[in-house]
Amino acid sequence: MRGEWDACARGEWRHYIWAEAADSEESFRASGERDYNRYVGKSLSALQIDPANLIALEIGCGPGRVSEFLARDFHGLLALDLSKEMLKIGRERVPAKNVLWLCGDGSSLAPLADNSLDFAFSLGVFQQIPDPATIADYVKDAARILKPGGWLIFQVMNHPHLAIGSWTVSFFVSSGFHVPRFRIYKPDALDACPIRLGIIRRMCKHSGLEIVRIIHRFTQNTWIWARKKP
Numbered sequence: 001m002r003g004e005w006d007a008c009a010r011g012e013w014r015h016y017i018w019a020e021a022a023d024s025e026e027s028f029r030a031s032g033e034r035d036y037n038r039y040v041g042k043s044l045s046a047l048q049i050d051p052a053n054l055i056a057l058e059i060g061c062g063p064g065r066v067s068e069f070l071a072r073d074f075h076g077l078l079a080l081d082l083s084k085e086m087l088k089i090g091r092e093r094v095p096a097k098n099v100l101w102l103c104g105d106g107s108s109l110a111p112l113a114d115n116s117l118d119f120a121f122s123l124g125v126f127q128q129i130p131d132p133a134t135i136a137d138y139v140k141d142a143a144r145i146l147k148p149g150g151w152l153i154f155q156v157m158n159h160p161h162l163a164i165g166s167w168t169v170s171f172f173v174s175s176g177f178h179v180p181r182f183r184i185y186k187p188d189a190l191d192a193c194p195i196r197l198g199i200i201r202r203m204c205k206h207s208g209l210e211i212v213r214i215i216h217r218f219t220q221n222t223w224i225w226a227r228k229k230p
Helices: 001-009 013-017 025-047 067-073 084-092 133-145 197-207
Strands: 055-059 078-081 099-103 115-120 146-154 169-175 177-182 209-215 224-226
Touching: 001 013, 001 084, 001 133, 025 067, 025 146, 025 224, 055 067, 067 078, 078 084, 084 099, 115 133, 115 177, 133 146, 133 197, 133 209, 197 209, 197 224
Parallel strands: 055 078, 055 115, 078 099, 115 146
Antiparallel strands: 146 224, 169 177, 209 224
16 A cells, blocks of 8 residues: 555546645645544544644644644644655645644554543545455554544444445454454555444444444545544
């Protein structure tokens, strides 16, 4: 996956990140602010969270489309991505001093410390991971690095039309429970398969997270709001 995204970063990277706003930097930036206000700003208001003194983590920051606005409102931001090339673009686009750009290993949040962050967010990232077990590993590690009471807000694919068919007999073991992979096509590095809500609930419960809200169920962009138990 790193090779795939590095290659995207060397080409028409705006198209791969957000195709409908790829025509210019102005429209690309505006799309990031719009989605920040829609998905983060409204979430913070609904949860009565004041981000001014909090440290946030963005999982899959890419070239910083949303990172700029997370950094604007939060005291500090850890911007994590698998692609070194995307991170280079992000550093150039978002020179904010309160952002630390980190290259991840593609399956965990190492080397972030346990119980160290207040808020973790991921937009349009887990839908690009073809192995549900990897998503489960990210959820588990997000729970590890969050402080008690901290929030994880993320998207997964939960589209019913993509889930018609049968589950394969093979399973992927992750974090002490089994995650079935759905196979109606062979996913590539930029194409995920749908995850059932029951699996998402088990991911969170096993990791010590309590799901507070699920938005846009049975879509390609299902939102999960989860809080780390005290």
